[in-house]
Amino acid sequence: MQIDKIKEYLKGYDGEQCTIMEVCGTHTAAISENGIPNMLSDKIKLISGPGCPVCVTVASYIDKLIELSMLPDTTVVTFGDMIRVRGTEKSLRDVTAMGASVKMIYSPFDIIELAKSNIGHNFIFAAVGFETTTPIYALIVDELIKNKIKNVKLLTALKTMPEAIMAVAKDNDKITGFLAPGHVSVITGYNLFCDMAKKLQIPFVVSGFSGQELLSSIYALTKLKGGQSLNMYTSVVTNEGNIKAQETVSKYFKPCDGAWRGMGIIKNSGMILKDEYKDFDAGSESLTSDSMYNSACSCGDVIAGKINPNNCPLYGKVCTPENPQGACMVSTEGSCFHYYMNKRL
Numbered sequence: 608m609q610i611d612k613i614k615e616y617l618k619g620y621d622g623e624q625c626t627i628m629e630v631c632g633t634h635t636a637a638i639s640e641n642g643i644p645n646m647l648s649d650k651i652k653l654i655s656g657p658g659c660p661v662c663v664t665v666a667s668y669i670d671k672l673i674e675l676s677m678l679p680d681t682t683v684v685t686f687g688d689m690i691r692v693r694g695t696e697k698s699l700r701d702v703t704a705m706g707a708s709v710k711m712i713y714s715p716f717d718i719i720e721l722a723k724s725n726i727g728h729n730f731i732f733a734a735v736g737f738e739t740t741t742p743i744y745a746l747i748v749d750e751l752i753k754n755k756i757k758n759v760k761l762l763t764a765l766k767t768m769p770e771a772i773m774a775v776a777k778d779n780d781k782i783t784g785f786l787a788p789g790h791v792s793v794i795t796g797y798n799l800f801c802d803m804a805k806k807l808q809i810p811f812v813v814s815g816f817s818g819q820e821l822l823s824s825i826y827a828l829t830k831l832k833g834g835q836s837l838n839m840y841t842s843v844v845t846n847e848g849n850i851k852a853q854e855t856v857s858k859y860f861k862p863c864d865g866a867w868r869g870m871g872i873i874k875n876s877g878m879i880l881k882d883e884y885k886d887f888d889a890g891s892e893s894l895t896s897d898s899m900y901n902s903a904c905s906c907g908d909v910i911a912g913k914i915n916p917n918n919c920p921l922y923g924k925v926c927t928p929e930n931p932q933g934a935c936m937v938s939t940e941g942s943c944f945h946y947y948m949n950k951r952l
């Protein structure tokens with residue numbers, strides 16, 4: 608169907624109420640940037656799920672990074688968003704002013720050159736992310752071993768999507784369809800989401816990231832029933848996924864229980880370095896506690912799609928991108944951030 612017809616259909620849709628969850632932070636951003644919520648009928652509601660890696664990271668993980676950043680001869684290395692997320696009390700940015708050593712990098716492999724040119728100094732890499740980024744961390748461990756680099760460790764908070772999606776779906780009977788995570792699907796393959804659709808009896812569509820692709824996928828989700836699914840991102844998503852990346856990950860990592868902000872521990876929803884590679888781990892094992900900086904922050908409910916960001920009592924008043932109280936307002940993939948930037952009050 609032509610895109611104009613799809614737009615017309617979605618704006619005029621008057622069928623059963625649809626509640627569609629996207630579970631990819633990049634989809635959250637693309638939906639917002641393309642103004643898609645305004646292109647839909649009131650009977651199609653889009654909600655964001657646990658797809659932003661920074662947003663789902665628990666406070667004790669940030670606290671541990673802060674603790675490590677204060678050690679002598681040690682630098683915590685991370686990407687931009689993580690620096691501004693508060694743990695129980697402070698963020699990495701806050702403690703930098705108190706003498707902590709924190710460095711932002713733009714490419715994960717920068718850590719290799721940093722380590723090589725600073726022998727005797729320790730680097731802790733904040734390794735967060737989903738199936739998409741875990742292969743990169745596996746390749747980094749591979750490089751560390753090949754180059755006999757001993758002064759880098761990873762503090763991991765790596766997650767896998769299927770178990771979290773299952774948990775969200777079981778807890779929210781309003782969801783009528785899922786936009787499967789596009790980048791994650793490239794690694795895991797489409798078959799995984801076919802199986803999930805059947806298990807949950809909720810349709811899944813693997814979608815690309817352009818406005819047109821997203822509208823077409825939403826259109827498909829209004830048509831599919833029960834355990835049906837569709838791959839609408841066939842240019843990069845195969846049925847089996849990226850086998851080489853999957854093998855690289857399983858060489859170095861094993862599944863573990865994952866701690867999700869506001870959602871608690873979800874069994875087998877995390878990845879951690881295997882015992883034989885523990886020399887490269889900075890103490891990731893027990894980072895599960897999640898007492899938030901601001902106890903009124905409702906990130907957990909936002910991540911689980913139970914409320915919209917503007918239902919949080921702090922939204923837009925106490926919590927803004929300039930003064931974020933929770934991770935969902937910090938991250939450029941966070942739904943609170945995108946709600947705010949689009950002036951959805």
Ligand code: SF4
Pocket residue numbers: 901903904905906907909916919920921922923926927931932933934935936937943
């Ligand atoms: S608006 Fe701020 S305080 Fe409220 S849920 Fe979002 S990030 Fe947390």
